[in-house]
């Protein structure tokens with residue numbers, strides 16, 4: 001990357017890419033903030049619901065405790081037990097846990113239970129001393145929980161309400177949860193260890209719950225919440241994903257755009273450099289034959305050449321240099337027509353072999369002078385096809401010129417025609433300097449000349465192959481090359497037999 005390209009790259013980077021990146025980062029973080037806000041709203045909602053559920057549970061159990069306390073003397077708990085099926089039994093014990101009343105009778109070993117809960121019971125007595133009737137839930141098993149309290153009317157008794165967990169959850173908590181959930185939320189009580197849903201306000205639960213909280217009375221159970229239908233979380237997730245995709249797409253388009261602009265500018269700059277090389281190359285190409293023509297014409301004019309053979313030789317050189325000049329000027333004119341898309345082709349039925357032979361005959365003298373071995377293999381069975389014979393001859397001229405120009409000591413050229421039912425192929429093969437692999441795709445570009453790697457001193461305009469390619473494409477054909485550095489190059493021109 002040279003200095004100017006670097007400056008363009010840095011400018012594009014700072015004008016387009018940096019602001020885009022900043023914007024993207026800002027957008028992504030703000031999306032995150034929205035998400036956090038929604039989660040916080042959710043969290044507060046669940047807190048409010050749970051506060052209400054826990055409050056309700058406290059009220060219900062405090063109500064039971066009060067009813068039990070009122071009837072402590074007569075112990076008529078039938079009504080309470082009937083209207084609250086989740087209560088399995090009520091037990092009343094003295095402080096030594098020796099005397100029990102169990103309503104209705106149960107085989108449960110309360111003595112053992114109370115003894116184990118001694119610490120909790122003592123604490124409840126201490127609370128009662130300061131007139132605070134606290135209810136303490138004790139989990140006995142998965143299906144049994146015992147609520148302990150010390151009645152204020154009988155501070156030397158300890159009361160236990162044995163509650164069936166499942167029934168309590170579905171009857172008492174469930175009722176309250178359904179009332180709170182209405183049609184807006186799905187609320188469920190879930191057993192924490194095995195993640196089993198014990199109760200849910202909806203029979204189907206689409207997606208996951210988003211928040212959860214501990215339940216006061218059942219510490220191994222949690223209440224979970226989600227929105228009925230699509231959750232806020234899902235909406236937020238969806239929105240986040242959509243916005244992220246949009247930002248990525250926008251970034252990709254901008255990056256692609258910046259890269260495209262950068263590439264175009266770089267290409268233009270390369271073209272400008274190539275054009276300036278072109279001007280110096282063409283000036284040289286024009287000057288060399290002109291000075292040769294001038295020099296030999298002057299020598300002849302001064303009458304210094306004595307023998308006829310020498311004169312003939314000088315005339316030959318002048319003719320050859322004139323042809324070279326004509327071809328160069330024709331190339332430039334045709335290139336300019338090609339660029340302005342004004343070049344017209346005149347198609348007529350022609351046998352390609354005739355064109356090849358006529359072009360090769362023009363080179364006969366030059367081949368001999370420069371000691372080129374030329375092998376011509378023509379497929380005599382080729383049909384005539386619709387081509388512009390002058391244009392194809394021009395293409396061949398360029399290929400043969402190059403084959404000669406880029407040959408070193410191994411001066412041999414092979415020209416072959418062949419064909420199948422679809423196309424006719426003309427190949428021009430040399431054993432010259434070859435084209436390095438990294439340049440092979442580029443040699444057909446206008447002004448392009450191989451300057452690195454295999455340095456060749458041959459002068460040229462860099463237009464020849466661009467013109468060849470234009471001519472071949474205008475015939476609906478293709479041009480390709482095979483080349484190995486130091487081994488030689490083969491150009492393969494393929495022309496379709498019938499053109500659409």
Ligand code: ADP
Pocket residue numbers: 398402403406430432433434435443448449450451459460461462463464465466488489
């Ligand atoms: P130029 O006027 O430079 O020959 P062309 O368009 O004809 O322009 O060719 C482009 C470049 O491709 C040449 O500069 C040369 O480097 C390479 N090239 C073309 N033909 C051959 C060949 N037969 N052998 C080796 N290199 C070739």
